[in-house]
Amino acid sequence: MTSAVGVLITRDAVLCSWSGVVSATPVLLARHDGVVLHGASAVPVLNPADAVGTLDVFRHIDDERIALAGGDDVRTVDVLSGLVDDAVRHAGVPSGECDLVVVHPPHWGPVRRDVLTVSARPHARDVLLVSSAVVACDAAQSLRPCSCDAQCRVVVVDRAPRRTTVSTVVTSSAGPDVVACVLVDATVPVTEDIAVATGIGSAIDEAGAVTSVCRVIVHGESDAVSLRDIESLTSVPVVALDDGDLATAIVPCVQPVSNTRTVVDDMSVVTPLPPVRSGAWLAERTAAMQPTRRFTDRRVLVGVAVSLAVMACIAVATAVSTRGADDFRTSNVAEMVDAVPTVRAGSATSGPPVTSTEASPPGREFRSAGLTLTVPTGWHVEPGTERVLLKPDVAAGMRIVLVTRELAVGLGVDDVAATVSARMASQDPSSTLDGLTRGPDVSRHPALVYSENASDGSTVDWTVIVSPGEQTSVGCQAAASSEDAMSALCAEVLTSIDLE
Structure with missing residues (x-):
């Protein structure tokens, strides 16, 4: 059996x-x-x-x-x-x-x-x-069978502290299919209950804009928005599930x-x-x-x-340490749908030469999930919190920052470009971001390029590769004296990138 x-x-x-x-x-x-x-x-x-x-x-x-x-x-x-x-x-x-x-x-x-x-x-x-x-749709169907016709549009709200998703699922004779997913509150503080509830309400309304929603399924726990709050946002039945x-x-x-x-x-x-x-x-x-x-x-x-x-709400372990300012820690980076990596007060020139067990022989390949690239000769990989750094074995005023982030279903290069443009437009005249434009495709995927001036005087040339479901940002950072060498190395790394 x-x-x-x-x-x-x-x-x-x-x-x-x-x-x-x-x-x-x-x-x-x-x-x-x-x-x-x-x-x-x-x-x-x-x-x-x-x-x-x-x-x-x-x-x-x-x-x-x-x-x-x-x-x-x-x-x-x-x-x-x-x-x-x-x-x-x-x-x-x-x-x-x-x-x-x-x-x-x-x-x-x-x-x-x-x-x-x-x-x-x-x-x-x-x-x-x-x-x-x-799975939530099937669990709800077991507890309270849906009376809709053969095709049914359901909204699933997955609540958690610091993160809530609203998914649109269409069920038919062929089975359920997630057609859209919105990350609601990754960019707003948890304490802004009204903003979170408004975001959920907007996502529910958008899901029912084309075809009416049969019901809303809610699971998970969050202090930001209660079940009663969600029930007040919609007129359709709400089914609550627990982890069991x-x-x-x-x-x-x-x-x-x-x-x-x-x-x-x-x-x-x-x-x-x-x-x-x-x-x-x-x-x-x-x-x-x-x-x-x-x-x-x-x-x-x-x-x-x-x-x-x-x-998302498991206690952060005190045993885990950061590697210092060079990691450029930010909150909720991995969960932000529309975020663009920002190099903050860090230096491409400061600090002693790095000794790493990750030192790379010529032509060594580095793989992270679906991405593969060739590490430059004489460089090494430093896995960091929320991003990966490529650095020369001997400090030379250069480094490459690699950040991969999730994109919600249906988002593409135009959406990412609009986000970057809006961010640039909202900054004051001393903005450090400049020159957003479409660049050449990387690994058969569209890419955006722009530059950023770091607080230490170095320049970061960003290439944002947009593929289905993810956004891969490659930042080539160099001091003024190393810009020419960095430009050549950056081109080599971008050419070597393979995204599955």
Whole structure:
């Protein structure tokens, strides 16, 4: 008989759809024999001398590596892979003999989805990805069947502190399809409740501008806007879901179980949750995979539900450190749909020569999710918080800044250009941004170019590559004495870029 399990990561723990808590978040870290262990592997060796702290890995989903206090670092995909392994192991399914359905936040684009796929791949025969908005629609249909006709337009509001998404999902006989996703409050303070509610209301109105909306589905928690606030914004029915509803909607339980949920400290203790029918999307994807499988009697495990609505509010680990002003930390950078990278008070010329374990031999390729580029000879990669830096091994007044950000569904180069233009127009006459224009395509994708004058006197030439679902910004920064050399190196790097 097929063994099916759904897993949902919340702010406090990893919930299994029918076996209670199987792992805790944030992730526990420990140093043992010079190696940093994380998750379940850190527990057996942990003592006060070994403790490194805890890590909120989901805050670093856009980073290749995560810097820790004490000079250590860990690969983001390794920590995420450990969470998946813990969930699979505690569910009692042999690693590698299952299929994983990774349920991702609705506004996550190909870069973040690729990170999830790479993290889950070692523990599964196959990895399928689906938007949480689709799962929410199916969960709502199970709890309160929709009375609409064959085609139904639904709005899904995914609430979280500091971030709310409004997705438009069209359901038909072919299954649900996310046709639009708006990131509402990534650019407004959480305390501006009215602004957030207004943004949600506008997104709901826009979703129903062409065809009427059948209902609004709400899940997740947020102090910025309540369920009552959302109900006041629309005249259509509102269906509220909790994390358990989403977890159990990923896959059905094989056997009927009692309607109970218990959060426990002992990972070996399990408590069942109720069964829910699986969605049409799951049946179709599973059926489509059958002809390519060599064996059909293996057990199937479906489900790693990753909910950004709760990821965003996991406590920031004190063990994670920044690398100084050169990282140019900004808030909510990875979640801003229309943001443009801004080089703030940092210097391309200050600081001692950098010694890095990431020093690169000639022609070394650097890969981050779906992007690949060639690191210049004599340069190295410094993974940073929310961005990656390429620097010469010996300080030469130059560096290259690489930032990848998600774009909402349907946004393209014209939208990004309009955002940059509006930002330039709103600044005072001493604005540091100048010369926005269309540049040559990069890796078959349209690009924008403009320049920026940093506070230290250096110049940053930005190239913004716009591809479906993401915006990749490459900033070539140089002091006046190094501009010619930087121009040639920047051209080489841009030519080497390959976006999948």
